[in-house]
Amino acid sequence: MGYFDIEHLSISFGGLKAVDDISFSVDKNEIFSIIGPNGSGKTTIFNLISGIYHPNEGTVKLEGENLVGKTPDRIARKGIARTFQNIELFANATVMDNLMLGRHIFMDTGVFSGAFMWGKRSRAAREEIAHREKVEHIIDFLELQSVRDQFVGSLAYGKRKLVEVGRALALEPKIMLLDEPSAGMNTEEKDDLTIWIKDIREDYNVTILLIEHDMNMIMGISDRIFAMSQGQKIVLGPPREVQKHPEVIRAYLGEEGAA
Amino acid sequence: MDMKRAYYEDIELFKSGTILFWTIVLMVALFTLPLIATNYYLYLFNLIMVHVILAVGLNILVGSTGQISLGHAGFFAIGAYATVLLMTKLSIPFFPALILAAFIAAFFGFILGLPALRLEGPYLTIATLAFGLAIMHIIGHMEVFGGRSGLRAPDLNIGIPQLGWNLTLTTDFSKYYLVLIIAILMVLGAVNILKTKVGRAFVAIRDSDIAAEVIGINLTIYKTLSFAVSAFYAGIAGGLFAFVLGFFDPITFNMFLSIYFLVMIVVGGLGSIMGSITGAAFITYLMYALFKNIKDVPYVGDFLTAISQRWLSITGMDNLSAIALGFVMIGIMIFEPMGIFGVWIRIKKYWKTWPF
Numbered sequence: 001m002g003y004f005d006i007e008h009l010s011i012s013f014g015g016l017k018a019v020d021d022i023s024f025s026v027d028k029n030e031i032f033s034i035i036g037p038n039g040s041g042k043t044t045i046f047n048l049i050s051g052i053y054h055p056n057e058g059t060v061k062l063e064g065e066n067l068v069g070k071t072p073d074r075i076a077r078k079g080i081a082r083t084f085q086n087i088e089l090f091a092n093a094t095v096m097d098n099l100m101l102g103r104h105i106f107m108d109t110g111v112f113s114g115a116f117m118w119g120k121r122s123r124a125a126r127e128e129i130a131h132r133e134k135v136e137h138i139i140d141f142l143e144l145q146s147v148r149d150q151f152v153g154s155l156a157y158g159k160r161k162l163v164e165v166g167r168a169l170a171l172e173p174k175i176m177l178l179d180e181p182s183a184g185m186n187t188e189e190k191d192d193l194t195i196w197i198k199d200i201r202e203d204y205n206v207t208i209l210l211i212e213h214d215m216n217m218i219m220g221i222s223d224r225i226f227a228m229s230q231g232q233k234i235v236l237g238p239p240r241e242v243q244k245h246p247e248v249i250r251a252y253l254g255e256e257g258a259a
Numbered sequence: 260m261d262m263k264r265a266y267y268e269d270i271e272l273f274k275s276g277t278i279l280f281w282t283i284v285l286m287v288a289l290f291t292l293p294l295i296a297t298n299y300y301l302y303l304f305n306l307i308m309v310h311v312i313l314a315v316g317l318n319i320l321v322g323s324t325g326q327i328s329l330g331h332a333g334f335f336a337i338g339a340y341a342t343v344l345l346m347t348k349l350s351i352p353f354f355p356a357l358i359l360a361a362f363i364a365a366f367f368g369f370i371l372g373l374p375a376l377r378l379e380g381p382y383l384t385i386a387t388l389a390f391g392l393a394i395m396h397i398i399g400h401m402e403v404f405g406g407r408s409g410l411r412a413p414d415l416n417i418g419i420p421q422l423g424w425n426l427t428l429t430t431d432f433s434k435y436y437l438v439l440i441i442a443i444l445m446v447l448g449a450v451n452i453l454k455t456k457v458g459r460a461f462v463a464i465r466d467s468d469i470a471a472e473v474i475g476i477n478l479t480i481y482k483t484l485s486f487a488v489s490a491f492y493a494g495i496a497g498g499l500f501a502f503v504l505g506f507f508d509p510i511t512f513n514m515f516l517s518i519y520f521l522v523m524i525v526v527g528g529l530g531s532i533m534g535s536i537t538g539a540a541f542i543t544y545l546m547y548a549l550f551k552n553i554k555d556v557p558y559v560g561d562f563l564t565a566i567s568q569r570w571l572s573i574t575g576m577d578n579l580s581a582i583a584l585g586f587v588m589i590g591i592m593i594f595e596p597m598g599i600f601g602v603w604i605r606i607k608k609y610w611k612t613w614p615f
């Protein structure tokens with residue numbers, strides 16, 4: 001039994017086998033990347049892990065506990081946080097509120113204790129302050145200070161991607177699923193992101209599953225890479241091995257990767 | 260990082276001296292107003308404040324959580340009937356009766372929230388509409404509720420008669436202060452709810468329910484909670500409404516009232532507490548003052564009544580005010596989609612950058 005195990009995971013949509021008997025084990029504190037051409041089933045794997053889809057077959061186990069069948073909010077509480085390929089933020093809330101929402105599972109202010117937040121010493125205010133402090137660390141870490149009180153909807157694409165990473169980080173997850181976090185970022189932003197992802201692993205002790213199309217980033221950052229095509233596994237191994245695999249070159253990397 | 264940063268600043272009620280100053284001015288105005296207002300205006304203000312409470316609650320559901328309700332007249336009715344019946348039939352003192360009635364309304368809100376988990380858009384609208392109609396008809400057919408002939412509110416004794424402590428509010432003047440204080444408490448409560456965990460979860464569900472789920476928000480709990488909170492507000496408003504009116508029957512809580520409530524928050528500004536307040540005040544004024552009195556304006560009133568009787572209904576005017584309200588709403592939506600409150604935000608922005 002490993003730390004995070006996926007076993008025989010399968011799901012079909014209509015006749016299409018989007019994820020077809022996928023198995024892999026991720027070690028604690030690993031940066032584990034998933035690559036594959038468009039439509040190969042990468043995002044679907046994330047959706048199966050986070051409980052948005054339910055698999056036709058297979059299990060997802062975190063520290064031995066099967067997560068299949070649980071609702072997304074329960075899975076979040078088990079320690080799995082994620083970002084979305086197409087950004088799912090709370091657009092009409094500020095960056096601060098988006099990150100505070102990442103603290104939701106740790107807070108217990110209810111309707112009444114919230115309504116009676118009168119004065120600094122009320123229960124609700126004390127809880128708010130404590131969590132705002134935590135969130136402020138994330139804001140500093142991801143250098144979001146300048147946009148702290150802005151509405152997320154008004155931010156540039158790259159910044160929004162980053163806020164989403166910050167929100168996932170606020171959940172203090174064991175596992176973080178990042179779905180193409182660098183998409184839409186310029187080179188400089190990508191370099192920063194690469195460093196941050198490594199820091200998230202080191203400083204916050206998070207295991208990272210990463211879907212990426214940027215090959216430079218993938219090769220530089222990953223401990224192991226899982227390559228797939230049409231819902232099926234091609235190869236799993238360290239970057240250098242995967243890079244050389246003929247099927248990967250053919251199915252995904254093309255001439256660029258062969259060079 | 261500024262280590263001394265006071266995080267409480269972010270959630271403080273009065274973020275700046277200016278806000279505090281204007282709040283005090285407003286409070287002084289509200290508390291001295293009855294000294295100069297006529298009885299008619301006191302009655303109107305009481306209605307406005309009752310509607311403010313309801314609109315603030317409705318806006319939590321519609322504006323902040325992104326659910327819809329065309330059944331709020333039902334919760335309003337539950338609040339009114341339950342408060343009065345708890346007082347008259349069970350001899351429960353006013354305040355506990357009012358709060359109990361609000362919880363009863365909240366319970367019904369929770370029940371109505373259950374189908375909201377599966378229904379969306381027009382389907383949810385129809386379900387809530389049906390709920391409002393059902394409440395009206397159930398009340399109309401049961402003797403305990405006074406049936407079609409309605410119910411008279413008892414004396415508004417806010418003391419505890421069982422302990423021999425009586426304080427009966429008879430005039431609109433004294434009721435004004437009761438309603439005002441409750442309205443202020445309810446508004447502040449809503450401000451705080453929206454600033455803390457529950458309110459943020461509501462907004463999260465509105466903006467992206469899928470993201471809300473993956474950060475650990477239980478949609479079942481929070482959607483039904485939003486309905487319950489909203490219904491609680493409607494229940495408190497209804498309980499006060501019973502005493503402001505003095506007499507009410509099932510027709511008082513008809514479907515159009517639910518629509519007017521929705522108009523209040525749409526016109527005022529969805530998702531904004533200030534918007535709920537301005538919208539409730541504006542629409543109540545139109546409903547109860549302007550359109551009712553327009554009949555008496557020379558020429559204009561005669562003309563409108565004639566049109567109304569010729570084309571709309573023999574009683575005249577009643578339909579006309581509904582139609583006029585519809586036009587007001589369409590006008591505001593065209594020129595200021597963010598509602599009256601949007602105008603205010605624009606003015607504020609304008610002055611910030613003035614004279615550039």
Ligand SMILES: Nc1ncnc2c1ncn2[C@@H]1O[C@H](COP(=O)(O)OP(=O)(O)OP(=O)(O)O)[C@@H](O)[C@H]1O
Binds near residue numbers: 039
């Ligand atoms: N809810 C769904 N209903 C029907 N088909 C779906 C659904 N979700 C995914 N699919 C299909 O499953 C296949 C895999 O999709 P997926 O989004 O996982 O690909 P991907 O590897 O993430 O691709 P990309 O690199 O473009 O993001 C695609 O053919 C897609 O159309």
Ligand SMILES: [Mg+2]
Binds near residue numbers: 042044085
């Ligand atoms: Mg994808």
